[in-house]
Amino acid sequence: MQKPTVENLDTLEPNTWCKGCGNFGLLRALKATLAELEVPKEQYFLVTGIGCHGKLYNYVDVNGFHGIHGRTLPLATGVKLTNHELTVICAAGDGDQYDEGLGHLPHAARRNIDIKLFTHDNKVYGLTTGQTAPTAIQGYRSKTTLHGAPSPRLEPLKIALASNASFVARGWVGDLEHLKGLMKAAIQHRGFALLDIFQVCFTFNREQTFQFYRDRVYKLEDEGHDSSDLHQAWTRAQEWGDRIPIGLFYQENRPIYRDSLPQLKKEALIKQPLAPKGLEKLLKEFM
Amino acid sequence: MQQDEISLLVGGEAGQGINAAGFLLAKSFFRGGLHVFGSIDYPSLIRGGHNFYTLRAAGYPVYSHWDTINLVIALDALTMKRHHKHVSKDGGYIYDSDRIPADHHDIPTDKKFLCPIPLKTLQKEIGGTPVIRNVIALGATLAVLDYDVTILEVILRENFQRKGDKVVEMNHRAVRAGYDYAKKNFSNEFTYQIKAISKTKQNRILIPGSEAIAVGAMAAGCKFYSAYPMTPSSGVLHFFFAQGEQFGIVTHQPESEIAAINMVIGAAHAGTRAMTGTSGGGFCLMTEAFSMAGMTETPLVVMLGQRTGPSTGLPTYTGQSDLLFAIHASHGEFPRILLAPGDVQESFDLTIDAFNLAEQFQLPVIILTDKHLLESHYTNDTFKLDNVPIDRGKLLPMTPYKGEKPYLRHRYTDDGISPRLIPGTPNALVHTDSAVHKESGFQGDHCEIAERQANKRYQKMPTLMKTLSKRDTVKIHGPHDAKTSIVSWGSPKGAILEALRILHKEHQSINFTQILYIEPFPVSEVEKAFQGKRLILVENNQTGQLGSLIQQYTDYKINYRILRYDGRPFDPGDLTDRIREALK
Structure with missing residues (x-):
């Protein structure tokens, strides 16, 4: 088993993100986080979806699966239930997770499947060249909302809270130390974790820039936020405008999905022999 | 009496x-x-x-x-x-x-x-x-x-x-x-009276196709079943829930068919044997991920239980109208296997084979059934559970990796099948990608890579065909030298065998060619079975889909077709009459 370092987490794959892409910071924070944890490289499993974020899979040298659009969570669920000794991380885009794959989010959250979801939230479709994302701010103009996005933005943190997610946080790529802390906390959390990450698409979104966030974000922990208080979390999640909170909104310890499965109490499914003994008794009831 | x-x-x-x-x-x-x-x-x-x-x-x-x-x-x-x-x-x-x-x-x-x-x-x-x-x-x-x-x-x-x-x-x-x-x-007024033959338990079972498939899957070592409820596939799900836990099997009811198949692909990729089940509408939703299983060479088993379509159709009635859909389901080109059991014994046997073939050849396998097979009770000898063959192909043990370095999930090999490593194995990492990828599993869109990986996936075909040639891909029921052969697949088998029994009593020279392994199509076996015979096609659909495949792959075109597509299974009496008509 190999202990991860920032260096050995590098793949030699050429990076194809645009210059100035917020994903670079996110990638750096992720590698630094993995390097600081005691999990060997072979025990990480990274699932990504389709979009610019999905290429992250090519740049982090751990086990990885670049799946189809919007389906990181169910795929990761299958991996996790089969081998719960793996630390399973999903990276998804805002279009990927909150449009195409939104239906999976509340279910992964309420089940408290022990996987971590890091969403690259830059409020625009990048790889398909600049269409409006569900998290785009109302009025945002793009080639698919020529007169400005007519509808209010989708609010992932509120969806997660309403779905009984046990860990809800928001970070941004302008403060990598802070982001790293959140990634670490998410990975160490026992249960499902949503970490929505404000990221910047330099090429297609000229509105939500580094400066936009720098002027607005503040850290919850600086204002005495109690992350065990759901009501406070909900109130903070509503905040939007001149001041936008980042940090850990909510965390609770409750049983994870696996706790409900006695067949996984002793050891991971992958470690159990395939063909079970005593199947004969199954046929008895048909006799 | x-x-x-x-x-x-x-x-x-x-x-x-x-x-x-x-x-x-x-x-x-x-x-x-x-x-x-x-x-x-x-x-x-x-x-x-x-x-x-x-x-x-x-x-x-x-x-x-x-x-x-x-x-x-x-x-x-x-x-x-x-x-x-x-x-x-x-x-x-x-x-x-x-x-x-x-x-x-x-x-x-x-x-x-x-x-x-x-x-x-x-x-x-x-x-x-x-x-x-x-x-x-x-x-x-x-x-x-x-x-x-x-x-x-x-x-x-x-x-x-x-x-x-x-x-x-x-x-x-x-x-x-x-x-x-x-x-x-x-008392004693009714013409029909029937006596018990024996009151001691026979070594027989009375079992529907659903349970035959579920028991087959469990015997094959399926450890993960995830499925969204949909008639007529739900029986398998219920059985897995009721019986799986005691045998260390994880059964899951997800939020959709899309989630189900993605979970199963995740589970299979993570190294266990996994399966999902659904019906036509649900399989439509699964097709995008089905293609991903083809691209990532993940051993996937899907039980597709047909009901009457199109669309919602007759949700609780039978049909065989999804054959061509299943064979062609999904975008892109990739090899797959389709098995069509006709009774409970074949349901059990082919389910086991589905798991072996999926892992040996690292591709998706469909078990194509229907409502009539899944929900009808069949009398059968009890299934043999000892010595169930489990062949995991080129799957490597989870001991520290000592093979060729670096480990490449999609390595080029002579037979197109790469050694398969379970993620979590020490000293190696597993990368796979739904996009065109290199041997390493990392994305690569160069034309050479695209062509070579596409070739690699189809390079499995000769070995696959050789393996399948040892299976009963086609069964002939009745005398091989009969003048006429009824051609069919799947659940009509029962009614056809009943019809055959009557027709043989009438001294008709007729047999029944049943095709069980439909994709890849067993061309030579089918042609051999057809040689010199008059053919009658029997299918529970409107357009004679097996007939289309036969026409596509062989020199035969079956003009006489007995089709039923009202949601009901064939009745042996009516079928016999229709065959007699054909024989005139």
Whole structure:
């Protein structure tokens, strides 16, 4: 088993993100986080979806699966239930997770499947060249909302809270130390974790820039936020405008999905022999 | 008069326990050493409507129900009206005279045997609730048939033991009430009487296709089953939930078919044997991920239980209209395997093979079934569970990786099959990608990579064809040198075998070519079976989809087609008539 370092987490794959892409910071924070944890490289499993974020899979040298659009969570669920000794991380885009794959989010959250979801939230479709994302701010103009996005933005943190997610946080790529802390906390959390990450698409979104966030974000922990208080979390999640909170909104310890499965109490499914003994008794009831 | 074969029908509204009553009756004959085939017909509703269970019992193997019925057990008037045309001349009715008065217009006047039983009155006499009426009717049925009623009493004890002695006692009282009433009033009046052959348990099972597939999957080592409920595939899901836990199997009901198949791909990629099940509409939703299994070379097993389409179609009825869809499902080109069992033994065997082939060749496998196979009760020798072959192909052990470095998930090999490593194995990492990828599994869009990886996936075909040539991809039932061959696949097998039995008695020179491994298409086996024969195509669909494949892959075009696409399975009687017509 190999202990991860920032260096050995590098793949030699050429990076194809645009210059100035917020994903670079996110990638750096992720590698630094993995390097600081005691999990060997072979025990990480990274699932990504389709979009610019999905290429992250090519740049982090751990086990990885670049799946189809919007389906990181169910795929990761299958991996996790089969081998719960793996630390399973999903990276998804805002279009990927909150449009195409939104239906999976509340279910992964309420089940408290022990996987971590890091969403690259830059409020625009990048790889398909600049269409409006569900998290785009109302009025945002793009080639698919020529007169400005007519509808209010989708609010992932509120969806997660309403779905009984046990860990809800928001970070941004302008403060990598802070982001790293959140990634670490998410990975160490026992249960499902949503970490929505404000990221910047330099090429297609000229509105939500580094400066936009720098002027607005503040850290919850600086204002005495109690992350065990759901009501406070909900109130903070509503905040939007001149001041936008980042940090850990909510965390609770409750049983994870696996706790409900006695067949996984002793050891991971992958470690159990395939063909079970005593199947004969199954046929008895048909006799 | 003693008969060696009988067909019965239990009918009534949903909620009256029609399926339960039919099955109890089927089990009673089965336990008496008879061969039984039982089939349930029900609309998509929970209360009301018209449900019926048709069963056939005989002293010799039976492969199908028959539409012609000797005795109808009617819990409502509609059952009498609806099925009258199918009742044999010497047939009769047991019916609820509290619900259907003697002057009711649905009571037949053409000298059929009539056995009115006051179910409500008897139920009140024994102090039971209305749900017990079906059991009273069963007691009356066994009396009329002069069949050993104690067999049913034993079955009821087994079924209701866990609900307590009181419930067992009440069921026994109900059976006796019906039995005694009928014996007293209608003793020995009915033409059809049938005897138990043996009361000791045979080494046989009475099992529907759903359970045969589920048991097959479990025997093959399926450790993960995730499926969204959809008729007629839900039986497999229920069985996995009920029985899986004790055998260390994880069963999951996800939020959609899309989630189900992605979970199963995740589980299979993570190294276990995993499966999902669905019906046509659900499989439509799965196709995007099905293609991902092809691209990532993940061993995937999907049980596709067909029902009548298109769209919502007839949700609770049968059909075979998804063959071409399943064979062509998904975007892009990648190899896949499609297996089509025709009875419960084949369901068990082919499910096991599906898991082996999926892992040996690292590709998706479809087990194509339908409502008729999944939900009908078949009598079969018990399945052999010892020495079930498990071949995981090029799967590497989870011990520290010592192979060629670096480990490449999609490494080029002579047979196109790469060594498969379980993520989490020390000293190696596993990368795979739904996008075109290099040997390493990392994305690579260069034309050379795209072509070479595409070739790699199809490079498996020669080895696959060689492996399949050792399987019974095609079965010939009946004399190989027959002049005519009926060509079919899947669940019509039962009705065809019944028809064959009659036609052979009439000295017709005819056999039945059953194609079980349909994709990749067993061209030479099929051509060999067809050589010099007149062919008749039988399919439970409108366009003759197997016929299209035959035309595509062989030099044969089958012009005579017997097709049924009204949601109902073939009736052996009607099918025989249609084949006779073809033989003229």
